[in-house]
Amino acid sequence: MKIGFDNEKYLKMQSEHIKERIGEFGGKLYLEFGGKIFDDFHASRVLPGFLPDSKMKMLLELKDDAEMIIAINANDIEKNKIRGDIGITYDLDVLRLMDIYKSFGFLICGVVLTQYAGQPSADAFITKLSGLGVKSYKHYKIENYPSDIQLIVSDEGYGKNDYIETTRPLIVVTAPGPGSGKMAVCLSQLYHEQKRGVRAGYAKFETFPIWNLPLKHPVNLAYEAATTDLNDVNMIDPFHLEAYGKTAVNYNRDIEIFPVLNAIFERIFGSSPYKSPTDMGVNMAGNCITDDDVCCEASKQEVIRRYYKTLVKKKNGEDVQNEIYNLELIMKQLEITPEYRKCVTPALEVSERTGAPATAMELNDGTIVTGKTSALLGASSALLLNALKTIAGINDDIDLVSPKVIEPIQDLKVNHLGNHNPRLHTDEVLLALSISAATNPTAEKAMEAIKDLKGCEVHSSVILADVDMHTFSKLGINVTCEPNRQQKKLYHK
Numbered sequence: 001m002k003i004g005f006d007n008e009k010y011l012k013m014q015s016e017h018i019k020e021r022i023g024e025f026g027g028k029l030y031l032e033f034g035g036k037i038f039d040d041f042h043a044s045r046v047l048p049g050f051l052p053d054s055k056m057k058m059l060l061e062l063k064d065d066a067e068m069i070i071a072i073n074a075n076d077i078e079k080n081k082i083r084g085d086i087g088i089t090y091d092l093d094v095l096r097l098m099d100i101y102k103s104f105g106f107l108i109c110g111v112v113l114t115q116y117a118g119q120p121s122a123d124a125f126i127t128k129l130s131g132l133g134v135k136s137y138k139h140y141k142i143e144n145y146p147s148d149i150q151l152i153v154s155d156e157g158y159g160k161n162d163y164i165e166t167t168r169p170l171i172v173v174t175a176p177g178p179g180s181g182k183m184a185v186c187l188s189q190l191y192h193e194q195k196r197g198v199r200a201g202y203a204k205f206e207t208f209p210i211w212n213l214p215l216k217h218p219v220n221l222a223y224e225a226a227t228t229d230l231n232d233v234n235m236i237d238p239f240h241l242e243a244y245g246k247t248a249v250n251y252n253r254d255i256e257i258f259p260v261l262n263a264i265f266e267r268i269f270g271s272s273p274y275k276s277p278t279d280m281g282v283n284m285a286g287n288c289i290t291d292d293d294v295c296c297e298a299s300k301q302e303v304i305r306r307y308y309k310t311l312v313k314k315k316n317g318e319d320v321q322n323e324i325y326n327l328e329l330i331m332k333q334l335e336i337t338p339e340y341r342k343c344v345t346p347a348l349e350v351s352e353r354t355g356a357p358a359t360a361m362e363l364n365d366g367t368i369v370t371g372k373t374s375a376l377l378g379a380s381s382a383l384l385l386n387a388l389k390t391i392a393g394i395n396d397d398i399d400l401v402s403p404k405v406i407e408p409i410q411d412l413k414v415n416h417l418g419n420h421n422p423r424l425h426t427d428e429v430l431l432a433l434s435i436s437a438a439t440n441p442t443a444e445k446a447m448e449a450i451k452d453l454k455g456c457e458v459h460s461s462v463i464l465a466d467v468d469m470h471t472f473s474k475l476g477i478n479v480t481c482e483p484n485r486q487q488k489k490l491y492h493k
Helices: 007-024 041-046 052-061 074-078 090-103 121-129 184-197 218-226 238-244 252-271 292-315 321-334 345-352 379-392 401-414 426-436 441-448 466-476
Strands: 029-033 065-073 109-114 136-140 170-174 201-205 235-236 247-253 358-362 368-372 456-460 478-481
Touching: 007 029, 007 052, 007 201, 029 184, 041 218, 065 074, 065 090, 065 184, 074 090, 074 109, 074 121, 090 109, 109 121, 109 184, 121 136, 136 184, 170 184, 184 201, 184 252, 218 235, 218 292, 218 321, 218 379, 235 238, 235 252, 235 321, 247 252, 292 321, 292 478, 345 358, 345 368, 345 456, 358 379, 368 379, 379 426, 379 441, 379 456, 379 466, 401 426, 426 441, 426 466, 466 478
Parallel strands: 029 170, 029 201, 065 109, 065 170, 109 136, 456 478
Antiparallel strands: 235 247, 358 368, 358 456
16 A cells, blocks of 8 residues: 555654643643544544554553543443444443553553433443442533533532542543543543642543644545534634634534633633643644645545445435535535545446446555356455455466355355355355365465455445455455345345
């Protein structure tokens, strides 16, 4: 893949900048950490060269000075809110996140339940945490939040919340998803610290929008595309422009809440340490872009992927018409259409010619490979084998997996495991290929090419089965689908 981002420079610059911010507040900083810490695939897609775990590696530079608080909204526990990218509830994700952070050696202060109001599921989660030996804290809903500053910054507001004991200079406040109350946790802690005579500060870490890129830069528009469900809109920061005479980009929610935050800071500290919401941020990503053209192209592709993903949501019955409208507006601003994605048209052409589902892949060198449905293989499975042949330089006429290997697997699926579809899915064909590689040097050569699938782009003429989507995801392949079903059934899995 073409690289447009200097990851090593980012790790060094970002950790140093956070250290500077800690020093500005006398040695203690609450850092609201937005987005995903260790699996930020959106950033890695729009900033080629940014690694999904870059933020975790950056925090590891500060590990000895850092501890973590995980926030979760009690209402999200009650509603069984699902984290869409991995398909588990927020409360389970809290446990998953703690396991991961601990595996990296981070100290975890505990879990804080925000908006707590005695929800039964929240109480059950508190009991579960206690049984696991994890400290939990309750932060309560404050009436007229965030407008009633006098109540908020009082013993009846933040003062009612549990104080979370911390011991290190950097306290990272994170969460399983948006709307978890990270900022309120930070501000509540500042109130309690001030009452205890401890000087502490607040800063915000958000990778996007990138404040020192233009408002309509493709990278920032890709962020808008990723958050259409939240109705986020990138805006010029008017407070920054007024204070410094410089243009900076932020998003609507931070800009709208800044006057309130300023008033809260003034009541806690006597004066606000910030003149704009951009001032609160510590993001250095914009300084580490090495090839703007590469990042612009990657961002355009991301917008189209988001568009197709939302079309599939609509097909599945979700009310996303407004999201689709906003994504179409973003594509117009970028002067692109879905066909700008190079693997779209070839997949549709093969499907039209064969009258069956088809797929196409753009390899990292720009080569287009297609896959069609057959009696033995689904279109995605055929595509994987064809792509591996092309990458490894294997003649297209050679069978990587013998029909004699495939047929017994089909018999097992249909006659013993109760499957109706005899064709091999992607995971099954890769297992068959790996078995063949034990005795077939050509298959072994194809197996060695699997690593080169990472970063490739795939489009399908129909919505893929979950198993195929998961396989492509594990291989690092970006997939889009037409909003069509292969079969007219009510239940699809």
